[in-house]
Amino acid sequence: MLGNAMLFLIIAIVAGVLGFSGIAGVASTIAQILFVLFLVLFIVSLFTGRRR
Numbered sequence: 001m002l003g004n005a006m007l008f009l010i011i012a013i014v015a016g017v018l019g020f021s022g023i024a025g026v027a028s029t030i031a032q033i034l035f036v037l038f039l040v041l042f043i044v045s046l047f048t049g050r051r052r
Helices: 002-018 021-048
Strands: none
Touching: 002 021
8 A cells, every 4th residue: 555655646746747737636646645554554554453
């Protein structure tokens, strides 16, 4: 999931440099959503992870 967020971030940066503002905006929004979702799932997994 973090890899997908990084991919959309790179797409947003490249699209922004090339002047495709609509595509850059959508890609950056998707990257932000995926990153926040990754953080939430990571924090949940820290608290509910297996205890040894």
